[in-house]
Amino acid sequence: MKIGNQAINNEAFVCVQCHYCRICPAYSVLKWESVSPRGRMYLLRGIIKGEIEPDSRVVEDFYRCTTCGACEAVCQTSIPLIEVWERARSEFVNAGIAPLPVHRKLKEVAEKNGNPYGEKREERAKWAQKYQFKNDAGILFFAGCTASYRMMELAKSTVEILMKAGVDFTYAGEDEHCCGSPFLRTGQRDIAYWFFRKNLEEWKKRGVKTIVTTCSGCYRTIGKDYPEIAEELGYEWNLKVIHTVHLIWELIESGKLGFERSYEAVTFHDPCHLGRHMKVYQLPRRILEKMGYQIVEMEHTMENSLCCGAGGGVKSQFKDLALQIGKKRINEAIKTGSGMVVSACPFCKLHLIHAAEKKIEVRDIVELVNERAKPLNTD
Amino acid sequence: MIEGIPFRDDLLERYLCSHDISTPPLLKRFFKIADVVFQPEKEEDVLRILKLAEEKRIPVVPRGAATSGYGGVIPVKGGFVLDFTRMDRFEVDEDQKILVSEPGAVWWDIEKELNRKGLSLRVYPTSALSSTVGGWIAQNGYGVGSLAFGSIAENVLRLRVADFRGVREAQNIHLYAGLEGTTGIITKAWIKLREFEEMKAYAFHVSPEKAVSLAYSSGHHSALFLDRNYIKMKNEVFDDRIPERDTLVIVTGDKMDGDETLGQEIWESRFYPMKIKRLGPGIVPAEVIIPCENLPEYLHRISKYSAGSEVWFIRKNICSVLSFLPWDERKISYAFKLKFSFKALKIAKKLGGKSYSSGLYLSRESENILENYQELLRFKKEIDPDNLLNPMKVFPSGMISKIIRIAEVFS
Numbered sequence: 001m002k003i004g005n006q007a008i009n010n011e012a013f014v015c016v017q018c019h020y021c022r023i024c025p026a027y028s029v030l031k032w033e034s035v036s037p038r039g040r041m042y043l044l045r046g047i048i049k050g051e052i053e054p055d056s057r058v059v060e061d062f063y064r065c066t067t068c069g070a071c072e073a074v075c076q077t078s079i080p081l082i083e084v085w086e087r088a089r090s091e092f093v094n095a096g097i098a099p100l101p102v103h104r105k106l107k108e109v110a111e112k113n114g115n116p117y118g119e120k121r122e123e124r125a126k127w128a129q130k131y132q133f134k135n136d137a138g139i140l141f142f143a144g145c146t147a148s149y150r151m152m153e154l155a156k157s158t159v160e161i162l163m164k165a166g167v168d169f170t171y172a173g174e175d176e177h178c179c180g181s182p183f184l185r186t187g188q189r190d191i192a193y194w195f196f197r198k199n200l201e202e203w204k205k206r207g208v209k210t211i212v213t214t215c216s217g218c219y220r221t222i223g224k225d226y227p228e229i230a231e232e233l234g235y236e237w238n239l240k241v242i243h244t245v246h247l248i249w250e251l252i253e254s255g256k257l258g259f260e261r262s263y264e265a266v267t268f269h270d271p272c273h274l275g276r277h278m279k280v281y282q283l284p285r286r287i288l289e290k291m292g293y294q295i296v297e298m299e300h301t302m303e304n305s306l307c308c309g310a311g312g313g314v315k316s317q318f319k320d321l322a323l324q325i326g327k328k329r330i331n332e333a334i335k336t337g338s339g340m341v342v343s344a345c346p347f348c349k350l351h352l353i354h355a356a357e358k359k360i361e362v363r364d365i366v367e368l369v370n371e372r373a374k375p376l377n378t379d
Numbered sequence: 380m381i382e383g384i385p386f387r388d389d390l391l392e393r394y395l396c397s398h399d400i401s402t403p404p405l406l407k408r409f410f411k412i413a414d415v416v417f418q419p420e421k422e423e424d425v426l427r428i429l430k431l432a433e434e435k436r437i438p439v440v441p442r443g444a445a446t447s448g449y450g451g452v453i454p455v456k457g458g459f460v461l462d463f464t465r466m467d468r469f470e471v472d473e474d475q476k477i478l479v480s481e482p483g484a485v486w487w488d489i490e491k492e493l494n495r496k497g498l499s500l501r502v503y504p505t506s507a508l509s510s511t512v513g514g515w516i517a518q519n520g521y522g523v524g525s526l527a528f529g530s531i532a533e534n535v536l537r538l539r540v541a542d543f544r545g546v547r548e549a550q551n552i553h554l555y556a557g558l559e560g561t562t563g564i565i566t567k568a569w570i571k572l573r574e575f576e577e578m579k580a581y582a583f584h585v586s587p588e589k590a591v592s593l594a595y596s597s598g599h600h601s602a603l604f605l606d607r608n609y610i611k612m613k614n615e616v617f618d619d620r621i622p623e624r625d626t627l628v629i630v631t632g633d634k635m636d637g638d639e640t641l642g643q644e645i646w647e648s649r650f651y652p653m654k655i656k657r658l659g660p661g662i663v664p665a666e667v668i669i670p671c672e673n674l675p676e677y678l679h680r681i682s683k684y685s686a687g688s689e690v691w692f693i694r695k696n697i698c699s700v701l702s703f704l705p706w707d708e709r710k711i712s713y714a715f716k717l718k719f720s721f722k723a724l725k726i727a728k729k730l731g732g733k734s735y736s737s738g739l740y741l742s743r744e745s746e747n748i749l750e751n752y753q754e755l756l757r758f759k760k761e762i763d764p765d766n767l768l769n770p771m772k773v774f775p776s777g778m779i780s781k782i783i784r785i786a787e788v789f790s
Contacts, residue, residue, distance in 0.1 A: 013660040013708060016653040017400045019444045019509035022485075031418065031464045032387060033395040042395055051394070058391050074508075076650075077657050078616075 001095045003048055005087045011079045012045040021071035021081075025307045025325045026064045026314070034061040037071035037081060044088055059098045062089065064321060066314045067185050068307035069276035082277065085312075089187030102317040103186040110191060114177045114198075115145040116316075125173035127152035131159055136206040137170040142199075142222065144215035144346065145178050151346035157370035158214045158244050164373050165256045167247070169212070175202050181221040181273075186313040192221075196229050203239065214244040214366050216273035216345035217311070223278060243274060244366055245283045245344055252290055259372040261292030265338040268295055269329065269352065270305040271345035284344050284365050291372055296336040298329075306332060308343075310351035326355025334360050342368065381427050385418040385465065392416050396460045400653075401448040402661065403740070404714040409778060411457035413440070420465045422566040425541045429564070432459055432767055433543045440769050441560040443482065443514020446506040448664060449738025451518060451559040455771050455779060461564065463513055471496060476572040477536065482513025482565050499575040501528040505691075508650050513565045518736055519557030521668075523649065525693045527600050531570075532556035539567035542762050553751060554758055559738060559772045562755070562762050576600075580646035581637025583627045587675040587690075590627040594692040595671070599631040602692040603649065606678055609687025612655040612705065613648070621645065652689055652701060661708030663716045664701065665723030669732030671696045680726045684719050699735055700727075721787045740783055742775035749773075 003009060021037035022028070033039040040062055046052040065085055072081040092098035099107070106116040114121050127148060141162065147155040162169055177199050180192030199222075203211070213219050223241035230237035251257035266288060274280045281302040285295055300306045309315070309325025330352060333341040340361040343349055352362045380386045387393070397412035414437065419425045432439045438458030445452045454460055463483030470479050473496055478489060486507035490500050502524035504510050515522075519532045528534055535552045540563035547563070549555065554562055578600055583593060587604065594602035604627045605613075611623045621641065628645045629635060648654075656662045663686075669677050671692065678688060681702060688702040702723060706716045724734055724744075734744040746752045759774055771777045 010660065014657050016656050017398075018446055018506060018653065020650075022444075022509050031385075032392055033416075033462070034387075034391045039395045042398070043391065046394060052390070055390075057389055061391065076654050078654070 001047055001054055001097070003044065003088070003091050005091060007080070008044055008084055008087055008091070009048055011084055012041055012048055014077045014079055015041040015045070016076055017042065018076045020074045020076055023070050023074060023304075025066060025068060025070065025309060025328070026321060029321060029324045029328070030064065032061070034058075035064050037065070040065065040085070040088075041079070044084070054092065054097055056097065059092050060100065062092065063098070063100050063103070063186070063313060064318055065312055066272070066307045066309060066325070067312035068272040070304070070307065073276055073303045086185060086187065089185075090189050091187075093187040099186050099188055100313070100317050103188065103313050106182060106316060107188050107191050110178055110183070115149060116178060116182050117145055117149045119149045122174055124148050124176060125171070127155050128159065128171065128173065131163070133171045133173070134168070135170060137168050138207070138209040139167060139169040140203060140206060140208040140211050141169050141171045142179070142211050142213040142218055143171070143176060144213060144218040146346040146350060147215055148176070150350055151364070154214050154346045154349070154364050154366055157364070157366040160370050161244070161248065161257075161366060161373055165251045167251075170206050170208065172202050172206065179218040179221040180225070181217040182313060182316075184221060184225055185311065192225070193229060193233065196226055196233075200230075200235060208239065210240040210242065212242050212244055212247050214344075214346065214364070216243065216271035216278075217347055219243040220273040220277045243278075243280060243344070245280065245287060248287055248369055249283050252287065255376055258374045258376045259291045259369075260374060262372060263292055263294065264340065265294045265296050266340045266342050267298050267333050267336040267338045269298070269308065269333065269341050269343040269348060270302055271343055271348045272305070272307050272311055274344055275302060275305055284342075287365060287369065288342065291368065296338045298332040298336055300332060308348045308351045309355070310347055315351060322351065323355055326351050330356045330360060380415055380417070381431060384424045384427065385420070386415055388415045396442060396462055397454055399445045399447055399450060399452050401450060401740070402708050403450070404708070404717070406779065406782065409782070410453055410455050413454045413460040414457050416460045416462055418462045418465045422539070422541065422546060425461065425564055425566055426546065428459055428461060429541060429543055436765060436767065438767050438770050439564070441482075441513065441517065441564050443511035443517070444485070444506070444509045446510045446514070447518055447736070447738065449518070449736045450740045451736075451738035451769070451772050453739055455739060455777070463511060466566070467511075469512075471498065471572070473498065476574070478570040478572055480512045480568050480570065482511060482568070484512045486510055486512065486515070493572060494575055497575050498572045500524065501534050501571055501573050502531055505649055505652055512568055512570070516556050516565060516568055517559050518738075520736070521691060521693050521699050523601050525691060526594065526602050527598065527694065529694050530556075534571045535568055536571060537569040538565055540564060541566050542768065544762075554755065557736070557749060557773075558755065560769045561773050562759050562768065564768070576632050578630050578632050579639060580628050580630045580642035581635040581639055582642035582645060583629070583637045584622065584624045585627050586625060587678050590625070590690075591671045591674055591692075593627055593629065595696065597631070597633060599629050599633070601630040603628045603645070604690040604692070605645065606688045608682070608685065609689055609703070612658060612687045612703070616654050616657050617648070619644075653703075655687065655703055655705055658705035659707045661706050661713060663704040663706050663713070663719050665720045666699065666701045666735040667724060667727035667732050668693075668697055668699050668735055669727050669730055671698050673730035673732070674698055674700070677726060677730050677732070681723050684722070686719065717786070737773050739772050739779060742771065742773055742780045743784060745773050745775070
């Protein structure tokens with residue numbers, strides 16, 4: 001197999017094999033070199049040098065990575081590892097030895113329905129039936145697939161916060177498509193490009209200037225991947241993309257949102273796509289503090305945070321591994337002694353609830369904000 | 380393979396567990412890869428693997444984090460690789476200030492736990508973030524704290540070691556430290572600790588001569604010297620603004636008049652000596668031990684190769700010098716650039732020095748490195764008459780050491 005991507009060809013030789021990336025959540029559970037970031041880098045190097053030919057087993061271990069980026073945060077030689085993992089997976093797909101069966105199935109389902117959950121397109125906006133939305137506005141709320149079909153309370157909470165604060169916004173409803181994140185992470189770029197085109201077309205139609213999303217995966221994809229895809233495909237890109245925590249903070253700062261204070265102790269789980277991928281660490285904490293919560297940090301926090309275990313296609317293809325990683329994170333949360341772990345991503349919440357087995361309450365920051373929000377001045 | 384012991388025998392895992400951080404051009408074609416990778420979970424597992432290896436006459440190669448570059452963990456003749464990742468338990472005797480650790484425990488995990496108890500390691504390697512207790516003892520390295528406490532071997536009280544006859548508890552540390560598992564496989568180690576002490580790092584822009592006298596001026600914990608070439612490389616990679624001058628950093632509990640901010644900045648980068656590999660991508664390394672009085676001359680002589688060097692001062696007036704020459708390892712010229720490693724060793728030997736370690740590539744240097752080499756050779760033959768314990772390492776045999784010898788002559 002030949003690897004065409006130039007970045008991979010360079011970075012594979014920059015790796016010093018120091019193994020500081022042993023903090024990888026998948027490696028820390030499975031303990032085999034082939035699952036470690038160092039092992040994956042050595043494999044890529046071996047493929048480039050023609051020392052090893054990847055087969056199905058090789059590809060399988062490569063996909064046991066959640067693409068959380070913990071390895072990148074500690075890399076001695078500052079290799080952009082997240083980019084390397086995603087591009088390498090894309091190379092495997094192009095070479096016909098990937099994707100893995102479940103990931104392939106997700107793509108087939110998404111091609112048909114516009115989401116990877118296999119849910120009907122016409123039910124995408126079912127959660128929003130009781131709300132009235134404008135057809136066009138400068139700000140668009142992008143709900144994403146998980147909040148639309150699995151964690152609807154997060155979509156509802158976000159909309160209610162925006163309405164309480166008098167934000168002028170629109171929502172694409174059934175015309176919203178998956179952002180493409182699961183497919184970019186698993187190397188299936190072509191369908192992600194198709195979703196990019198569909199979403200961009202819809203946003204243009206509605207005169208959108210700013211996109212706000214509560215999903216960290218969507219935020220990373222639309223905020224970071226879409227501008228790159230636009231450049232690659234020759235589209236003009238001038239949209240501002242923010243996570244809901246940015247907007248909430250803006251509303252607090254401008255005096256449009258206040259809170260009934262709580263004095264509970266909580267711990268905050270940094271979603272990988274919000275934290276390491278997009279470098280947003282302080283804002284959710286500031287919001288929680290503004291609401292009166294006392295934050296007790298877990299052992300691994302912010303840049304060194306542990307992944308929830310769901311990302312990168314791991315939850316869909318390797319359920320046990322995802323659950324084991326999730327339980328490690330939940331145990332860290334329980335050790336803080338706080339009764340609640342708060343996150344800022346529907347996919348993290350979905351997975352952490354599963355891993356928590358009711359031992360600790362799992363909430364999303366938008367739920368807490370909505371429950372305690374007091375509109376102050378919406379003029 | 381052996382009931383109850385985790386193992387993998389697929390090509391990928393065998394391939395990935397058959398190298399260390401070295402990138403030897405050409406030589407690799409003479410290496411086999413592991414036949415099976417075992418991950419023993421307890422000492423009994425190690426004994427069962429050894430029994431099978433003896434019955435089938437299969438080489439056994441212990442593997443820690445594989446963060447060294449001397450080829451010590453490479454299964455040159457194939458065989459069983461014992462990856463100690465799962466034997467990583469440790470406990471602390473707080474009263475006696477002793478660490479009791481399995482071989483796979485990682486130094487920095489231990490240090491963090493010790494600090495919570497008001498204790499600290501006396502010495503640890505600059506690869507402590509990932510390297511293991513067993514791996515570092517088997518290499519017998521120097522590192523952080525060696526100015527005050529010497530090598531890791533000098534701080535080991537006792538070892539449990541497995542070989543084909545069973546398990547023995549040994550206080551003759553020299554029979555195992557630096558021997559890369561060729562005389563037995565370490566399954567537990569008792570290591571001396573110290574009280575945790577708040578220390579500060581101070582930087583001084585001084586010549587190598589002055590650095591030597593300052594490093595030994597009092598009972599400091601650690602002293603690290605970076606030459607200006609190395610700082611220049613670090614600046615280029617880290618995008619730092621460290622003054623490009625020879626710089627000594629002393630870490631001590633005493634108050635000194637050096638630059639604390641710069642000292643701390645350099646000290647925090649002590650775990651990242653190889654970051655400069657990005658400049659190649661690739662580095663040609665040279666690592667030697669030399670008497671401190673000859674450090675200035677050594678640095679002067681190797682300066683013409685445009686390498687950058689970092690120096691760790693060690694008690695008894697010796698120091699370890701790690702030099703790097705960035706070079707693209709994908710180029711054919713990389714093989715020729717490797718002569719720098721041999722040149723540096725030759726220069727060091729002329730100045731009363733020796734190689735830092737032997738492993739596979741420099742097994743012919745073992746006689747110079749190990750004071751009691753003949754005794755060790757006899758011990759090796761007694762313990763492992765069939766040469767199954769990490770063959771071709773430390774005790775030279777086979778083709779590799781001959782090829783290296785030829786390369787050395789031509790350099």
